[in-house]
Amino acid sequence: MIRFSVAEENYLKTIYHLQHTSGIVATNDLATALHTAPASITDMLKKLSKKGMVSYKAYYGCTLTATGTEQALGIVRRHRLWEHFLSQKLGFSWEEVHEVAEELEHVSNEKLINKLDAFLGFPRTDPHGDPIPDAKGKIFQPRQVSxxxxxxxxxxxxxxxxxxxxxxxxxxxxxxxxxxxxxxxxxxxxxxxxxx
Amino acid sequence: MIRFSVAEENYLKTIYHLQHTSGIVATNDLATALHTAPASITDMLKKLSKKGMVSYKAYYGCTLTATGTEQALGIVRRHRLWEHFLSQKLGFSWEEVHEVAEELEHVSNEKLINKLDAFLGFPRTDPHGDPIPDAKGKIFQPRQVSxxxxxxxxxxxxxxxxxxxxxxxxxxxxxxxxxxxxxxxxxxxxxxxxxx
DNA sequence: ATAATAATTTAGACAAATCTAAAAATAATT
DNA sequence: AATTATTTTTAGATTTGTCTAAATTATTAT
Structure with a gap:
């Protein structure tokens, strides 16, 4: 199992989310999303690229590799499972869960997450209705209409x-x-x- | 609320535990307990001393201040509440809970911990029988006989x-x-x- | 198409937490 | 008490993730 720092995980997660809306992710967009100077983004992208998590071409932006996506899905899974737990078991409100889950998501013990998943009854979505990837990273996406x-x-x-x-x-x-x-x-x- | 790094929290917690058995805590004992070079311990003790968490005299060792003890009790509380959760709700075994709780204890959102406490029914002890400090840092210590x-x-x-x-x-x-x-x-x- | 503007990268610096090797202080032993 | 051994601290270096300022590349507008 690959281990990441909290910083690396935040990058992977944010790239994953930005990718959904913009395809290729620009350095500046990442900088805005992470409240980090663009120069720092460049540094980290080089690092994640060397680790095989993103494909990065200078001045062009980045995308997650297959492995990178897999890792990002793991982080999203943890985040949303904790959100579900906070909301359903501890009685947190919708607006509060995100902030707390931001911290809990970085505790990356696979057994913990799978047991939590089972404890919660294998929920399909978090309190905001966002889908929770399963243990294999599969997302059940219901047909949605605005x-x-x-x-x-x-x-x-x-x-x-x-x-x-x-x-x-x-x-x-x-x-x-x-x-x-x-x-x-x-x-x-x-x-x-x-x-x- | 005072914020600590994971490293600082591990020092506070370890000093707290070592203090119980040895009174004043020696640099070397901390080094052994934390798997860290003695030189690094000295650096951190200076830092924690400047923050008012430990009283530290060169070559003599250190003890927690009142504030330091308060903080350490908070960390111990988090650790043991999570251990209880892992054991009682997720079905982890005795031997497994400690390692996972080592990570969870650093998520220091007070509301989270108090809600978790309530969810668990305000347990008095963790799965090993060690007492869980309450929200005010009070420890209920039952009369014990070997x-x-x-x-x-x-x-x-x-x-x-x-x-x-x-x-x-x-x-x-x-x-x-x-x-x-x-x-x-x-x-x-x-x-x-x-x-x- | 060229100049102006915006985005990105490079270069150099910094703080946190660690390390090793050497120096200094304390403790133990003969 | 003097020497040896142990413990602790100092000094200097390293890694990670960040920063600012300057240089470079790409984009936009005239």
Missing amino acids: LATLSEKKIAVVTQIGNQSPQVLEMLDEKNISIGSRIQVIKNIHLMNLWR | LATLSEKKIAVVTQIGNQSPQVLEMLDEKNISIGSRIQVIKNIHLMNLWR
């Missing part, structure tokens, strides 16, 4: 909350809507009117 | 297993004796005969 594009009358199950602003969370709470709720679009009014 | 000195016919409750050699653990397991068991000394034979 609420804005969901057609009228159609019934759907909430699997994820994209917008996590306090206002939206409060509104959902008021209407008692959470992950797993069955919902139906009655009438599609202009979105702007909903948030007020 | 089995060898326990008088015949007297009933007692097992609160700790001092000797943790595989043979002893196996024997206890066979006889179904664990922390919390009520036991009675029927007849005090010479100890040597017991272990065979």
Whole structure:
């Protein structure tokens, strides 16, 4: 098993997330996401590249290699399992779990994580509805449709909350809507009117 | 709240434990316990001294200050709560919990630990029978008597297993004796005969 | 297409925590 | 008490991950 420093893990995880939205990850984007100077990013990318975790070409950006992706999925798995634990077992609120899980995710004992997974009943998603990779790194991704594009009358199950602003969370709470709720679009009014 | 590095926390915790047996802690003993060169110990003691965590006099050794003890108790609390969790909730064995707790103890979110404490039902001891400090750092220390000195016919409750050699653990397991068991000394034979 | 702007890398420095080897202080032994 | 042995500290070096400032490469705009 490959061992990483906390710093390395944060890079792998962040590259993984940025890759989802932007394909190739730019040095500057990483710098912003990690609150780290661009020069430091370059240094670390060289290091991770030498370790075979990212493929990195100067001035072009980086992507995770197969091994790198595998490792990143492990970190995401740990993070989301802990989030689930914090929320379901310890009674933390949605907004609080992320910060605490940021620390717990770096405890990388495989047996611990697999036993935690079993203890939680092999959950498919974290409290935000994000999928939890299984022990092999497989992600179960439900067919998802944005609420804005969901057609009228159609019934759907909430699997994820994209917008996590306090206002939206409060509104959902008021209407008692959470992950797993069955919902139906009655009438599609202009979105702007909903948030007020 | 004072923040410590993992290294600093390991020093505080180890000084706390060594203090229990030896009063003043020698540089060399710390070096042995931490698998670290004596020169490095000296450096760190100066640092912790400047932070007001230990009182340190060159060539004499060190002791924890009041604040240092408070911090050490916090670390011990985290360690033992996690050990309890690992053993009671995740089904880890006695021998395994320590190593994993060594990592988890450094996640120092107070709310997390207090919620974990509540989730576990405010346990008084870890799986080895060592007392868990409460949120204020108070330790509940039960009156303890070594089995060898326990008088015949007297009933007692097992609160700790001092000797943790595989043979002893196996024997206890066979006889179904664990922390919390009520036991009675029927007849005090010479100890040597017991272990065979 | 060339100049201006933005992004990235290089170079050199720094703090934390460690190390080894040598010097200094303390303890033990004859 | 003097010498030997042990323990501890000092001095100087190393690694990791970071920084700033300057140089370089890529992009954008005129």
